[in-house]
Amino acid sequence: xxxxxxxxxxxxxxxxxxxxxxxxxxxxxxxxxxxxxxxxxxxxxxxxxxxxxxxxxxxxxxxxxxxxxxxxxxxxxxxxxxxxxx
Amino acid sequence: xxxxxxxxxxxxxxxxxxxxxxxxxxxxxxxxxxxxxxxxxxxxxxxxxxxxxxxxxxxxxxxxxxxxxxxxxxxxxxxxxxxxxxxxxxxxxxxxxxxxxxxxxxxxxxxxxxxxxxxxxxxxxxxxxxxxxxxxxxxxxxxxxxxxxxxxxxxxxxxxxxxxxxxxxxxxxxxxxxxxxxxxxxxxxxxxxxxxxxxxxxxxxxxxxxxxxxxxxxxxxxxxxxxxxxxxxxxxxxxxxxxxxxxxxxxxxxxxxxxxxxxxxxxxxxxxxxxxxxxxxxxxxxxxxxxxxxxxxxxxxxxxxxxxxxxxxxxxxxxxxxxxxxxxxxxxxxxxxxxxxxxxxxxxxxxxxxxxxxxxxxxxxxxxxxxxxxxxxxxx
Numbered sequence: 001x002x003x004x005x006x007x008x009x010x011x012x013x014x015x016x017x018x019x020x021x022x023x024x025x026x027x028x029x030x031x032x033x034x035x036x037x038x039x040x041x042x043x044x045x046x047x048x049x050x051x052x053x054x055x056x057x058x059x060x061x062x063x064x065x066x067x068x069x070x071x072x073x074x075x076x077x078x079x080x081x082x083x084x085x086x
Numbered sequence: 087x088x089x090x091x092x093x094x095x096x097x098x099x100x101x102x103x104x105x106x107x108x109x110x111x112x113x114x115x116x117x118x119x120x121x122x123x124x125x126x127x128x129x130x131x132x133x134x135x136x137x138x139x140x141x142x143x144x145x146x147x148x149x150x151x152x153x154x155x156x157x158x159x160x161x162x163x164x165x166x167x168x169x170x171x172x173x174x175x176x177x178x179x180x181x182x183x184x185x186x187x188x189x190x191x192x193x194x195x196x197x198x199x200x201x202x203x204x205x206x207x208x209x210x211x212x213x214x215x216x217x218x219x220x221x222x223x224x225x226x227x228x229x230x231x232x233x234x235x236x237x238x239x240x241x242x243x244x245x246x247x248x249x250x251x252x253x254x255x256x257x258x259x260x261x262x263x264x265x266x267x268x269x270x271x272x273x274x275x276x277x278x279x280x281x282x283x284x285x286x287x288x289x290x291x292x293x294x295x296x297x298x299x300x301x302x303x304x305x306x307x308x309x310x311x312x313x314x315x316x317x318x319x320x321x322x323x324x325x326x327x328x329x330x331x332x333x334x335x336x337x338x339x340x341x342x343x344x345x346x347x348x349x350x351x352x353x354x355x356x357x358x359x360x361x362x363x364x365x366x367x368x369x370x371x372x373x374x375x376x377x378x379x380x381x382x383x384x385x386x387x388x389x390x391x392x393x394x395x396x397x398x399x400x401x402x403x404x405x406x407x408x409x410x411x412x413x414x415x416x417x418x419x420x421x422x423x424x425x426x427x428x429x430x431x432x433x434x435x436x437x438x439x440x441x442x443x444x445x446x447x448x449x450x451x452x453x454x455x456x457x458x459x460x461x462x463x464x465x466x
Binding site (some may be wrong): 009039048049050052054076081082 | 174177
């Protein structure tokens with residue numbers, strides 16, 4: 001599936017804005033991304049498996065709040081890094 | 087311990103952590119001209135950047151960005167190349183009936199004892215203590231603090247403006263298992279068994295913000311310092327004054343009472359002379375009414391004691407004499423090991439100031455940096 005990466009994570013993907021990845025759930029997808037780009041998951045998901053406060057995950061345009069969300073091979077996952085302040 | 091180390095004549099390197107990245111300043115032999123390298127990790131909040139004195143080349147850097155979770159980066163060549171920790175500091179996964187904690191930022195990094203060359207400690211927000219046994223690659227929770235002590239004291243562990251911090255992880259140079267830590271807010275604690283069990287060490291320290299008159303813990307130490315040549319001598323800059331403790335006593339003495347009353351004895355940092363346990367510097371800030379946390383009266387100054395806190399002398403020659411409303415955070419004031427000792431501090435307004443005559447005169451070394459969180463001086 002297509003995964004859109006936000007710029008704060010470009011250091012992990014060598015600047016790639018979109019990547020192809022697999023996983024039957026969001027949790028599996030993130031594990032697969034972390035295997036490919038070590039350290040990436042921890043920057044988005046904390047040690048209690050909670051999505052960090054300034055990260056948003058969208059599947060086919062729908063905001064998702066649980067890593068248990070099932071995924072299909074043709075889904076599109078967009079990771080957004082949202083932050084306000086200076 | 088009375089052995090005097092040989093006095094270094096090496097050039098100095100300053101390791102600077104800021105709200106928007108890290109910078110490395112390399113000085114010449116005279117400590118007058120400086121070349122900057124950086125920014126490293128532009129845009130990252132760098133709370134601490136520390137050289138391993140045991141190998142003289144490994145740097146650890148505590149970083150996060152506004153968007154992303156906290157991590158630690160490691161360099162084996164003094165900052166030329168960086169690699170992220172494989173397992174950054176993180177609390178254990180909570181059980182089903184628990185509310186798990188998550189590290190929000192790594193605030194403090196300390197190399198362990200000289201006999202443990204690959205061991206490091208990290209302190210975090212919210213308060214947590216972590217250990218690495220492989221030079222900072224993988225970090226594990228120190229259960230004796232995180233899971234044993236913390237649940238017992240959490241009623242008095244409160245966040246300050248930057249969150250609840252665990253800092254000032256000090257290792258007794260005579261005993262690798264003897265550590266001091268400070269919680270802001272929460273107090274000072276000591277372990278004699280490498281972190282398995284802890285005792286509070288706050289007697290004599292005021293905590294005017296608490297209803298209890300003499301609480302066992304819950305105080306607000308801003309910074310602790312232990313003299314390397316006299317490890318039983320501790321100094322503390324606290325939210326409620328400047329203190330000294332000579333072990334085995336457990337009773338802190340408020341040496342800040344000798345500061346000028348119009349300046350007070352509130353501040354963040356305290357710096358020790360590397361060879362004279364009676365000599366220390368502080369950088370007072372305004373702790374009146376709403377706690378502006380700026381230089382008192384807009385007139386910044388360091389204050390030095392040469393008699394263990396019995397008296398203090400103002401040292402501000404070269405600093406602005408008015409309308410300078412910055413201050414110095416707890417990790418942002420340091421000394422080198424040269425003769426005479428060099429002093430360096432970074433300001434909340436992004437300036438670095440230095441003195442190469444033990445504080446008698448000061449000059450601005452750098453300006454226009456982001457808000458500075460930490461400055462560390464190491465031999466080049």
